[in-house]
Amino acid sequence: MAEIICIIGTKGGSGKTTLSHLLCYGLHLQDRRGACVMTDEYRTPLRPEGRHYVMADARTPEARRKVIAKLRDLREWIGVLDGGANRTSIDLSLYEVADVVLLPFRDSAEDLRVVMHDMERYPRAWALPSQWPTNRWQQEAATRLLDTMPAPLRSRVLEPVYAVSSSKLLLQATPPESMPIPLNNAARAFSRQVLDLLARTQA
Ligand SMILES: Nc1ncnc2c1ncn2[C@@H]1O[C@H](COP(=O)(O)OP(=O)(O)OP(=O)(O)O)[C@@H](O)[C@H]1O
Numbered sequence: 001m002a003e004i005i006c007i008i009g010t011k012g013g014s015g016k017t018t019l020s021h022l023l024c025y026g027l028h029l030q031d032r033r034g035a036c037v038m039t040d041e042y043r044t045p046l047r048p049e050g051r052h053y054v055m056a057d058a059r060t061p062e063a064r065r066k067v068i069a070k071l072r073d074l075r076e077w078i079g080v081l082d083g084g085a086n087r088t089s090i091d092l093s094l095y096e097v098a099d100v101v102l103l104p105f106r107d108s109a110e111d112l113r114v115v116m117h118d119m120e121r122y123p124r125a126w127a128l129p130s131q132w133p134t135n136r137w138q139q140e141a142a143t144r145l146l147d148t149m150p151a152p153l154r155s156r157v158l159e160p161v162y163a164v165s166s167s168k169l170l171l172q173a174t175p176p177e178s179m180p181i182p183l184n185n186a187a188r189a190f191s192r193q194v195l196d197l198l199a200r201t202q203a
């Protein structure tokens with residue numbers, strides 16, 4: 001049976017779609033098979049051409065049931081469910097089927113407030129700092145912001161995925177044949193972190 005990751009959360013623009021593709025691409029770099037599953041009815045799924053992972057359209061409840069049933073039949077695959085903003089009931093259904101749940105958030109007080117609320121709602125979920133600053137001064141400010149979280153929530157914050165300008169290549173209609181090194185490094189680091197979490201849930 002495939003393992004399932006879902007990337008959800010209330011806040012729009014937190015990086016859910018980019019991270020879903022980054023994860024599937026990173027899994028490919030580590031010779032793992034990924035399926036990127038679009039569940040957001042306000043977006044059109046990207047075409048599979050030029051990508052090293054499968055794309056699945058699960059924008060309706062019926063399609064979601066079918067795709068999840070199909071994933072359950074597949075061994076050695078990892079399904080990555082890309083959520084949509086402001087959809088509590090759909091997020092809850094994705095949360096229930098996922099082995100690992102990620103809640104991306106950016107370095108703002110508003111994002112932090114929303115993600116803490118989501119963390120209370122989804123007790124198994126991990127908060128994932130997304131598009132995190134690389135500049136030292138901004139990074140220190142972002143860490144200070146994280147340190148304002150109550151300890152039980154702070155301990156559920158993962159290593160950040162840093163801002164990488166080339167990440168937009170992942171969402172192009174046809175991605176380039178080879179990706180820039182910073183993007184490959186980000187994809188490897190992120191997918192390793194997720195594989196470690198999966199291993200922990202199975203231990
Ligand atoms: N690691 C990153 N580095 C730089 N830019 C990023 C990164 N991740 C996402 N972005 C940019 O942030 C914007 C929002 O990203 P994305 O569409 O993935 O968010 P989303 O959570 O899926 O949004 P929505 O809620 O609308 O579905 C995009 O312009 C994307 O290119």
Ligand SMILES: [Mg+2]
Nearest residue numbers: 016017040083
């Ligand atoms: Mg999206």
